[in-house]
Amino acid sequence: MIRRFGESPEPGRTYTRRIGVYALLPRGKSLLLTCQTEPGPDLQLPGGGIDPGESPVSALHREVYEETGWMIAAPRRIGAFRRFAYMPEYDLWAEKICLIYRARPVRRIGPPTEAFHEALWMQADAAAMRLGNAGDRHFAHLHARGV
Template identity: 55%
Template sequence: MMRRFGAPKQRNQRYIPRPGAYAILATGQDVLITHQGGAFDEYQLPGGGIDMGESPIAALHREVMEETGWSIRNPVRLGAYRRFTFMPEYDLWAEKICHIFAAIPVRKVCPPLEPDHSAIWSDARTASKILHSAGDRHFVQTYVRDL
């Protein structure tokens, strides 16, 4: 059974499965995270939804580029977790299946392509405290400790 982080599934609420791929991009004890401003105002691991017919690895490369402007290489799957949440930008209740990868940041190609996103280098301890998702915080704490 996949570990759940965050709020439990609400009774009588229909959830749409929403798989996503997210990256821990570490250099030493620093990690590249994103800040999504605007209505969200939260720190996140770079990544996002896997589109229909898209592989998790292709989604990971695309989402990291869109949210940070960085190219990556050598993604390795670390695990996955689920969380139940309302996604106001899509007006839907989602069962997010979050596939977490470690990858090597190669180079900054461009500024973030998504509106209200900025790429931020943070030490792993700080990132593991400020990331919005408890699942993301757990994976950063576990992965960086294992380096």
Template identity: 55%
Template sequence: MRRYGERVDPAMRYTLRPGAYVILQRGRNLLLTEQDGDRLEHPEMQLPGGGIDAGEQVLPALHREVMEETGWTMDRPVRIGAFRRFVFMPDYDMWAEKVCTIYWSRPVRCLGLPTEELHMPVWVPMNDAPALLSNEGDAAFVASLL
């Protein structure tokens, strides 16, 4: 599995954190989420998605995360691959080995604003998305669809 992000520090203890993320495509545009938080140096553009909670199944977690971060529902997601990232997660105050499973789907309906604080849905042209995305793994998967 391909790895992106910071170098692995052999002295560091990483917590395994599985997550599911989705490329939401409508025509030649993608629905991304912009996260702007107190602990971030600058807003981050991300694929919608996030961590899978203990006892939660992957696809329900993905649907939940998309709704929380964008306010949109989506069609049946199709798995297109996965990658690993080793990162510090300030919201959890931990170093994590994130196993990121990437899906592709189409947004279906906007039900309202995101319910997750500090997230805002943003439509961007698909060709521009790889340069806008904040992590290399997300960008690589979007670029592979171009």
């Protein structure tokens, strides 16, 4: 069973399962994060959905690049969680299965290619308090503690 963070599913509401990959990207005591500025500012671990036919690791490389402009190396899966959320960009109620990886940010190629995303570095302990969802905060907190 995958641990759930956030709200319980609403009785009678239909949720679409969406599997995604997300990255803890440490450099020293800081993490590389993305801020999605629309529909409202939301601080997130970089990542997103796995496209049909795409492997989780390929999706992770693509999503991190799209949302931060950085290339990564040596991704290793460290955990998973699920959450139930409304995704306004898709007008969709989703059961999000979030696969969490730790990877090394190698090189910034340029700005994020995905609209309304900004890359930023933040101390891991601050990120553990400010990330927009409880699952992301949990994994940032584990990283800040050295777990």
